[in-house]
Amino acid sequence: MRILGPVEVCGPHGRAELTGARQRSIVAVLALRAGTPVPVDRLVDVLWGEDPPRTAVRSLHSHVARVRQALADCGLPGALVTKPGGYQLDASVDAEVFGRTRDLGLWRGEPLAGTELFGWGRAEADRLREQRLAALEAHWGERLDRPDAVEELERLVAGHPTRERLVGLLMRALHQDGRHADALEVFRRLRQRLADELGVDPGPALTALHTAILRRDPALHSARPAQLPARAGHFTGRVAEFAALADLPPIVVVSGVAGVGKTTFAVEWARRVAGLFPDGQVFLDLQRLTPAQALTEMLHGLGVPADRVPADPAALYRTLLHGKRVLILLDDVRRARDVLPLVPGDQGNLLLITSRDTLSALGTRHAVHTVNLDLLSGSEAHDLLTGILGEQRVGAEPGATAELVVHCGRLPLALRIAAARLAIRPGRRIADLVRELTRNDPLDVLTVDGDDRTVRTVFASAHRTLSPQAARLFRVLGEHPGASFPADLADAMGPGLDELVTSHLVSEMGNGRYALHDLIRLFARQSGDLGDGVERLLDRYLTIAHAAGEVLNPRHDLVVRERSDDLPFGADRVEVLAYLDAERDNVLHVIRLAAREGLHRETWQLAYLLTSYFEARGNWAARVEQCEHAVRAARALGDRRAEAEMLRGQGIALQMTSRIAEAMVVQREALALVREAGDLRGEARLHNNIANAHSELREFDRALESYRAAMDVHGAVGDEVGVALARRNLGYTYVRMGRPELAAPPLFAALDTFRAEDNRRLEAATLMTLGNAYHQLADLEPALRCFGDALAISREITDHRFEADALIGLGITQLALGDPAVAGKSLTDALAVCRTLGDGHREASALRRLAEAELAMNDLAAAREHLGAALQARTQAPDGFEEAQVHRALAGLEGRCGRWTPAARHLAQAVSLFTSCRRS
Template identity: 85%
Template sequence: MGAAGEVRILGPVEVCGPHGRAELNGARQRSIVAVLALRAGSPVSVDHLVDVLWGDDPPRTAVRSLHSHVARVRQALTDCGMPGALTTKPGGYQLDAVVDAKTFDRTRDLGLWRGEPLAGTELFGWGRAEIGRLREQRIAALEAYWGDRLDRQNAVEELERLVVGHPTRERLVGLLMRALHLDGRHSEALEAFKNLRHRLADELGADPGPDLTALHTAILRRDPALHSARPAQLPARAGHFTGREAEFDALKGLPPIVVVSGVAGVGKTTFAVEWAHRVAEHFPDGQVFLDLQRLTPARALTEMLHSLGVPADRVPADPTALYRTLLHGKRVLILLDDVRRARDVLPLVPGDQGNLLLITSRDTLSALGTRHAVHTVSLDLLSEREAQALLSDILGAQRVHAESDATADLAIHCGRLPLALRIAAARLAIRPGRRIADLVRELTRNDPLDVLTVDGDDRTVRTVFASAHRTLSPQAASLFRVLGEHPGASFPADLADALGPGLDELVASHLVNETGNGRYGLHDLIRLFARQSADIGDGVERLLDRYLTVAHAANEVLNPRHDLVTRPPSDDLPFPANRAAVLAYLDAERDNLLHVIRLAARNCLHRETWQLAYLLTSYFEARGNWAARVEQCEHAVEAARALGDRRAEAEMLRGLGIALQMTSRIAEAMVVQRQALALVREAGDLRGEARLHNNIGNAHSELREFERALESYRAAMGVHGAAGDEEGVALARRNLGYTYVRMGRPDLAAEPLFAALETFRAKENARLEAATLMSLGNAFHQLADLPQALLYFADALRISREITDHRFEADALTDLGVTQLALGDPAVALEHLARALEVCRALGDRHREATTLRRLGEAALALRDLAAARDHLTAALAVRTQAPDDFELAQVHRTFADLEGRCGRWTEAARHWARAVALFSSCRRS
């Protein structure tokens, strides 16, 4: 009872205020309170009050008497703590208070009734009609109440008492008949019908209605459908439920069949139970819950009939028809938890669309959708915000806020998997003094599947994964364990298909998830479980063998000159034999390539380690990403040495030298290239020796040691010629011409470059043709023939794009931009340079990125966009720290000096100029 007090009219009329019960003297005062309570919150006119209090023949003093009684009632209400509850309105009075009859209208709470409504009053007209209305509401509520509780022990007794008071009320008699029948008292149920029929005939000259007659017939036949009950079997909601609002919103239309699927531990049952509770009021005929992990389909159907009130001895041989009959015309929510296969649930689909079938399954149950309209909810991992909200809800916002970084780390280590998060939070909750960071450290240092457990609870991350694994076919289980060894975040479908059947089953079971673009992956904790689940024997070897097959086929397309490794041809390749398709496939796999080589090295599979790195050479020549290439080659060199294969060691030292040079580690590159040169000379490998002379020349050129570079290229030409390698000779000539350009001697560059170009075109080597065209463009740029330079650069760009060589594409775009700048068109130059910057960043080539940023700064200066120029040059300085090059750094400082001079910042300009001069001097001395 609130401070406002309560007026009770569902029994003797009384008012209970904060200070106790109001003293209402006489039937007239109680009648006034009752009538005003029936219209609580609205004014009642004096004429209506007179009519209901005195009827059709009120005395002449009725109005005066009414005012007097109202005054006494108002004082009584004030005395009990309800001042202002009874107010005067124009032409009448209004009572503002909580009224039990109004509460009953809303809640149908039979506990509010204390006897005959409005007892202790004397009412006429519509007042008496209100008494009849309230009596009808009560008996209707009693019928609804006992209609849901016919199987209770006292149902027959209570219904018999009600029928005595209402002997001709067919609904009550029908309920009594059902209750007697359910209690096994079939003859008494038939007798109740007989008594009603005689009474109706004697008093009204009528027969029972068709519904009651049909019930009588069903009892005579002992129809099993009469045993229908109103089950309420939903499990309790999970504590601290957070998130999933988008998924709940998608279910607002209450589709008749819903499948909630997702990876083990993602919270399917928790979600389904939460939603079932939210919508339970829409299913007044009951809610059934069955765990299908422990039930056969036949047993599940029998359990369903028991839940609907059918006794064990009345379950027919074919229960499906009875099941659908019992649900016909009803609104029942059926929650089937942990369904394995679509065929297990098909017999349990209701025939009536008014019911709701809610299913949880690790499988998507796609076969169910071929027969029925199914709404699927695929639960994903929690978002970072939802994961932290769940931890905050369980542990308390203050504790989580105090260790916000550790909380974020905990969510990551739990893979944002709800079960893992709840277990981790439970471990922290039982030890309030423990730091979240301590648990993160434990997860980092130990097996997370061992850590994510709670004493006394056998439902751990490992056990739920194991239960999903047990349902797999042998083929899918084998594939799952092998895929667990895959070291990358995702893998292509062709990889899984090449390793064996079962990918579709793993996806349907959510042990493997689609990541888009034909790629798949495993959750981190699932991958860990897969690796621990069994001894997989040659699983790693099978993975690596597939990668070797693909890498070899790719190399055959990109550069068959890399021919140290031979493998039998394969009919099962994931790409057609053209350069664009091969590069596109390897681009999608780029993040995996280093991980796969690390896997081979970690497992001491030395042959696979160096061969994979070797076969990927042509891909990295086209695409860059040299930082990863350095580590690949380092693993490959160690593997070759472990095998004692000096030819492989030399080749991978050569590859390492190129990668080191491309990452601006020139001095280191020179060391490993000379090591490789000694090995190939020892082996008498002329081709290998010639290639190393070329590479050493490139290193000298990058160090601006041009004379030494020329010596190396001439040595390369001689050895290539002795080996009869025309393309090798042409490559050395191209490098010779390129070095003349860098020396500022374009007059000497033309002859070797044109000779190289002729050979590459004859050999249809488009990649080196593009490289030579760029060198020719640079030569003609220096010769001040800028239109001719543009033509060479445009041809180089076209070829680079045709063969999808992004490194050369970036170079050609940069050269076009520089030439357009020299021609006085900085706007066009800016377009070319901006595109070049995008390509350099996609390649991860920091050296080219820094150079392009410097050129962009120059173009912005030419456009007088000083703010943009400052941004580009500042970025160039920052990137150059990751790709040191004193000559290029000097160029940046020189351009910065120009910028600061234009801004009038002479001190800063002088500082940059001095830095540029010092760097240029250092380059000349070296």
């Protein structure tokens, strides 16, 4: 689409036949907003003005239809699309290209020629004319020494006699051509015209130029500086960052982590916009310059001889820049105070700064636009490697290339160094470099002979500027093994977090969490003596875990610690769980760290103190490994009681991951240890856990025997909650046995105890078991109430495991009541919670029950999909009885589809599994 002159559209089949000014006007205004819907009322306003005819909308639709046909005829079908309430043009437009490139060759005459526009349409034409004039000024500002400069500028001034920027350029061109009197006459004519027509004088910039010409100031003949460094080869990405600078803010700070490409970005953008600053471009590396030295260097760059630098260089600096358009690039600024004297006095110039620091203090005095450069995206990193190494080489090893991107952490400097190492050895495979990075210290590998700018050296330069406190905190945080950490953890380790963030050695992730880039973490670990940093890190996690356990379940009292006043949460269970949810992925890493460092006490205590969290949230696979580390640590200490407790925890985790036989082994090991120690309370708990395992294996007689033993021992030590828990589990087992009539007495007795003790979590568990008992008795309304009450409590205390169980029970009951749609909603919600928990057993159960609801709604495709997923989930969480139920449901599904052979196969598999379960 072309609107910088007569409006016209050229497509693959030639030029579009636009008949009349109205059709051209429609194309023009839609092109002005290309890619954006324009409402019908806005189109009516611009096409007919303030008093449109009553038929305007109908007429608009008619014209749009004709324009759409004309576009289709020239090979652009679909370019004009209807949007809710308006229309949108999707096409390349010369005005948009000009806005990005300032290419004057795109202009063919008056903008929007051949149209009849009102209101904002005319304003847009004026805007385009202004853009063209600004581009012409920039163009001739760089070409004042051309032979035709005076002639072209005289023509432009004749058309715009009061435009002071053009007049100033003409005066400069005449002066440089030796026509000093003519230059002064141009100024006199402008001053006279402004006085006669507007009653004003020329502006200070033009007046200063007039004075300089009168004095024959030699600075007027100084060469325009052109000091920008060369572009980096194969620049890629940063599209959004460039777009954010489209309006040319007068002060830009480019900030980011060391090695992220701040200077590369700044030079690339400066090169792109250099044409808009015809008075020159200055570059200074401020890394080793004082502010005074930087000012002197800047004056030299602007043409001031060394012997003419005054005692107050800042004043001369601002004077020289007044009324000019100069781009100033200051690289590697350390502090805001270093750059304050270099801020130009007016906004016609551009000050572009790169710094590892965010220079927030600069923003308190000036309007600053900050560009925070992030790591490259995966695709951008791939494109950078492709640009350097070539498509053929990168395409031959896609897997190794992806691994190289990961090893370099998507850090541009690391990627460029890695690519340079490969480029100098064309026969070397990318996989060979990846292998070298894997086997050796990446900071040693990411170097190139003859270039002292390595990943390690740029990190070291940032590290050298830190205060002692921040440097100490940096080393400690380097040992943190997780992907991110909370602010309170860093604060507990000592002061300096804000300084590390400002220096971009630590990145703010949002939600009060922070992280170190992988390569920066490696550098931090190598940057000095850590002292007791690991012990302090672990002590903080122990403090948090202990305080959380006191809120979640104070019965876990084997570890005694003083409560800290410096906690990130209070006594609210929901708040505690939310904090630990954010730290969930870190916990296993921290326990691994403690085990690796041989800190046995911290290893088992941290695993023990997190017991209550995992009871509420699941994630049992990680819990298995935690307990394995803890058991080994307790054995290394010779602490039999701790060993027994962590074996018990390991057994629970194994059982929750459907590894029942292994769970039974470790629970019996723990039972032997507590009996040896005379720990009756521990013995009672283990009887209960062993009974649970027997129940899951459908060894019901053994389960009942162990529950009775648990109740006896709990009663002997006066643990009423323990007795109630064994009763609740006993009732659960009666339900699994298909004897719901026996379940009610122990369940109601347990419920009374839990309510008396205000134990909401176990109250919810008991209500769910009662719901299952009522369901088996076909008493569905009480079952519905029990599951609903259990769900409300589970959500109140944010116990996701019980929430999933309650939703499954609710869905089963709703299905039995003949409401499969409502049941499907409950079971879909249950499935989402199960997947959050990472609980394969519950996920498989939810999938099977959801399929049953879908079968009831005759949604056979969805049922087939979910039953297949249930079978797949059972490979990770085996349960013969549940798997048999899935095969039975699949048999029924295939039968309904008339697929008798698959139906018979599934039915045979179900019978085989049921038989196997009964035998075992």
